[in-house]
Amino acid sequence: MEEKKLSEEESLLIIQQMIQTAKQEQKDDGKGWITWGWLLFAASISTFLNLQFHWYSTWIFWNMFGVITLVFMLYAVIRGYSARKTERVKTYTKDLFDKLNIGFFIFLTIIILSINLGVGPVKGFALLIALYGFWILIYGAALNFKPSIIAAFITWGFAIGGLFVPASDFKTIMLLHGAAVLCGYIIPGHIAYKQFSKLQKRGNTTHSV
Amino acid sequence: MFKDLDPILHSQLRLAVISLLISVKEAEFTYLREKTDATAGNLSVQIQKLKDAGYIDVVKQFKDNYPQTICKITPAGVKAFEQYVKDLQSYLHK
Numbered sequence: 001m002e003e004k005k006l007s008e009e010e011s012l013l014i015i016q017q018m019i020q021t022a023k024q025e026q027k028d029d030g031k032g033w034i035t036w037g038w039l040l041f042a043a044s045i046s047t048f049l050n051l052q053f054h055w056y057s058t059w060i061f062w063n064m065f066g067v068i069t070l071v072f073m074l075y076a077v078i079r080g081y082s083a084r085k086t087e088r089v090k091t092y093t094k095d096l097f098d099k100l101n102i103g104f105f106i107f108l109t110i111i112i113l114s115i116n117l118g119v120g121p122v123k124g125f126a127l128l129i130a131l132y133g134f135w136i137l138i139y140g141a142a143l144n145f146k147p148s149i150i151a152a153f154i155t156w157g158f159a160i161g162g163l164f165v166p167a168s169d170f171k172t173i174m175l176l177h178g179a180a181v182l183c184g185y186i187i188p189g190h191i192a193y194k195q196f197s198k199l200q201k202r203g204n205t206t207h208s209v
Numbered sequence: 210m211f212k213d214l215d216p217i218l219h220s221q222l223r224l225a226v227i228s229l230l231i232s233v234k235e236a237e238f239t240y241l242r243e244k245t246d247a248t249a250g251n252l253s254v255q256i257q258k259l260k261d262a263g264y265i266d267v268v269k270q271f272k273d274n275y276p277q278t279i280c281k282i283t284p285a286g287v288k289a290f291e292q293y294v295k296d297l298q299s300y301l302h303k
Binding site: 006008009010011012014015017018019021022023025088089090091092094095 | 214219220221224225228229231232233234235236237239240244245293294297300301
């Protein structure tokens with residue numbers, strides 16, 4: 001970029017181009033939604049099938065999910081640390097997501113505790129679905145990603161439905177949980193991934209938020 | 210009556226740098242150089258001018274034994290940029 005006298009129109013063009021360039025840093029590849037979405041979906045549907053066909057104890061697939069979660073979280077921490085090392089730009093969105101992630105996991109832990117302290121698994125899973133909806137809405141709003149904004153409301157629909165499931169009907173809440181994750185995590189995640197791949201092919205974006 | 214455009218910002222490269230920094234929390238020198246397509250020497254000079262005007266903060270540090278320069282817009286920089294855009298609009302609407 002050479003130095004020269006600028007006209008007002010040229011100034012405006014530079015501002016537009018640079019803001020547009022910076023905006024492209026605020027794209028997500030959707031991989032997090034896809035990974036967690038399929039894991040949660042697999043745990044829900046496996047639990048449903050397990051209850052239907054009486055294979056093992058009720059919580060076996062959620063316990064397996066818990067172990068996988070710990071491994072993934074460890075991987076995410078290591079990956080996040082190495083990614084931070086190569087990061088050349090910090091966006092406000094990334095900063096917001098990092099902080100909200102902490103809040104999300106604290107809230108998640110409180111709900112899991114409440115399930116064990118008397119709220120019960122059916123109502124507890126309905127609350128979990130509601131929490132997913134909140135995070136999905138924030139993500140959609142921060143990145144101006146409409147599929148997630150729509151998905152948040154669909155997810156809340158499943159959460160409200162879950163509140164009316166009888167406390168003894170764990171199979172139904174597992175189906176609702178699976179459906180909520182499919183609509184809230186998996187489908188928007190794949191749409192985000194497709195859009196991000198397209199942008200990368202065009203060379204418009206380098207890395208995900 | 211039209212106000213004069215801020216001479217610090219009314220320059221192609223400095224305006225590009227401040228426009229990038231207004232949209233992100235902070236950015237490395239190498240990122241700014243890549244996005245503005247400027248030479249390292251020219252960019253250093255313009256960054257210094259923005260720093261002298263109090264529009265950006267520049268932090269020089271070492272990362273993995275390599276020097277790293279991080280730039281961040283200051284509240285004065287944000288205010289100057291907003292005023293610049295306002296003045297620009299008044300010129301364009303005259």
